[in-house]
Amino acid sequence: MYNPEVETASRTQMEEWQLTYLKGTVKRVYENVDFYKKKFDELGIRPEDIQTMDDIVKLPFTIKKDFRDTYPYGLFAEPIENIIRIHGSSGTSGKPTIVGYTKNDLKNWGSIVARAIVTAGGRKTDVFQNAYGYGLFTGGLGLHQGAEELGVATVPISGGNTERQITLIKDLKPRGICGTPSYILSIIEKMEEMGIDPHETNLEYGIFGAEAWSEEMRSTLEKRLNIKAVDIYGLSEIMGPGVAIECPEQDGLHIAEDHFYVEVIDVDTLQPVADGEIGELVFTSLQKEALPIIRYRTGDLASITHEKCKCGRTTTRMSRVKGRTDDMIIIRGVNVFPSEMERELLQIKGLTPVYQIHLIRKGAMDAIELHVECEKALYNEVCEDLNHEAIAQLKGKIKRQMKSTCLISVDVIVNPPKTIPRSEGKAIRVVDKRENSPIGV
Secondary structure, three states, X not given: OOOHHHHOOOHHHHXXXXXXXXXXXXXXXXXXXXXXXXXXXXXOOOHHHOOOHHHHHHOOOEOHHHHHHOOOOOOOOOOHHHOOEEEEEOOOOXXXXXXXXXXXXXXXXXXXXXXXXXXHOOOOOOEEEEOOOOOOOHHHHHHHHHHHHHOOEEXXXXXXXXXXXXXXXXXXXXXXXXEOHHHHHHHHHHHHHOOOOOOOOOOOEEEEOOOOOOHHHHHHHHHHHOOEEEEEEEEOOXXXXXXXXEOOXXXXXXXXXXXXXXXXXOOOOOOEOOOOOOEEEEEEEXXXXXXXXXXXXXXXXXXXXXXXXXXXXXXOEEOOOOEEOOOOEEEOOEEEXXXXXXXXXXXXXXXXXXXXXXXXXXXXXXXXXEEEEEOHHHHHHOOOOOXXXXXXXXXXXXXXXXXXXXXXXXXXXXXXXXXXXXXXXXXXXXXXXOOOOOOOO
């Protein structure tokens, strides 16, 4: 373990630390962030009202819109002269969600990510290839500084330039790699296209995240690359990657709860749900200086458990994210998440793991057009004839599977191999082709 004292702390000890940090964070935002002072005053809350961790429910929620409304620096608790790095995530308004870090924030973040890499199976003697994109996106630099803090030999190749990625995997022999699962899949496909066996690398583990990916996608990556694939969780509003990560047990993501307090709430009532129940993840930062955040509603749906993990760690674990409150697709009254559809697709033989869900109109009704790719072997078998009976049978199987498990009817378009666009970052899984109609309408 990277920090055994924290990672195996008793629940009583952890909650003592959390309460101390929470009191400091509440005082910091009340005294330094006008947005929070106004919210607290409206609710009649003072910092001294927070005496136990249960008191956190007295505090207001923060949502993504609050970042837009206070753009760019309205949620900062430090003057700009104390900010040494600024990151940003995409925003629906066209402007990024701006987040900032002090020197101490970056030191803590590096330590958090170093802990995450060790939790995933990394060690100081590793060569570690970072295929996350560098830039405003927190993924690349977040993993980079954590890897350097741990002391591994970090290869900062970033996303893209797939053939060079493969060259470095062969020549530098990294033991670990990180990136979006869809881009790692693209690397595997390119290896096979170049006549390179993905099994014959030095890679042993991969840290993948920044997009939803199913257990079936995990199985695909592990089998084709011969690695242990673990899920990492984070978002820029909270810190970036490293908020939580799986250990090799792959039984939930260990939350760095000395830095982030987690709640799970019912999306309708906004009340807490019991351990093991799916709800919306809510995080409060505990040690951040530049941008401390109170009860941030992530939109991610998951559950938590406080049970000790088989790996020996006692930190709270979250399940893998089941979906997002804003990516749920509602078709003719039926709710479905893209991850549920992926889970079913990746179990069907004859398909590559690449797909897109097109939302279209059929008259006045919403509908789904599911674009998939057939594998090269099947494509050759049917002599490149997508009207072949075997392709018709494949379409029928997909339709029946979607109807029986996801309860939705879909139109299926089977495409030749490698014709659906590949990603060098986050994969585009849902394409809304309805006019003026967002997902879920």
